[in-house]
Amino acid sequence: MAVRPARVELYEDRDPVVWIPGAYGEMVPVRRSQAPAPVQAPPVRDLAPQSLFDPLAQRLLAGGLGMGAAGAGLGFGLGQLAAGLALMGTSGLALLVALLLTAGMRGRSVTHVRQEVHNHARWFGKTHTKL
Numbered sequence: 776m777a778v779r780p781a782r783v784e785l786y787e788d789r790d791p792v793v794w795i796p797g798a799y800g801e802m803v804p805v806r807r808s809q810a811p812a813p814v815q816a817p818p819v820r821d822l823a824p825q826s827l828f829d830p831l832a833q834r835l836l837a838g839g840l841g842m843g844a845a846g847a848g849l850g851f852g853l854g855q856l857a858a859g860l861a862l863m864g865t866s867g868l869a870l871l872v873a874l875l876l877t878a879g880m881r882g883r884s885v886t887h888v889r890q891e892v893h894n895h896a897r898w899f900g901k902t903h904t905k906l
Contacts, residue, residue, distance in 0.1 A: 790806045797803035828836075893905040 790808050792804045793807050793810050794802045795805055795810055890906075895903040895905075897903065
């Protein structure tokens with residue numbers, strides 16, 4: 776009887792089998808060399824509470840609001856000053872006009888002009904006008 780040659784597989788040469796979850800939820804045997812890499816644990820995160828707004832943005836916003844408020848106050852004050860000056864100028868102008876009118880009326884003769892126009896309407900759209 777003749778001996779057939781056979782392949783010999785040593786225990787150390789064999790790739791071990793691992794079971795991983797398949798696409799449909801069942802466990803599937805896979806050789807370790809073909810298995811996907813294990814999931815690495817995520818790095819530790821800093822869980823300290825963070826501010827809602829960036830501190831630099833807060834400072835910029837506060838500076839802008841402060842400058843706006845200062846500008847509005849300055850503008851309001853200058854507006855009140857200009858309104859007072861305008862009111863004084865208006866009342867001064869009214870007094871000046873009144874004085875000029877009273878001074879101009881003194882010592883002058885008054886002339887009255889009277890003009891009469893007589894317009895007589897006639898039949899068929901005809902009119903007769905006398906000055």
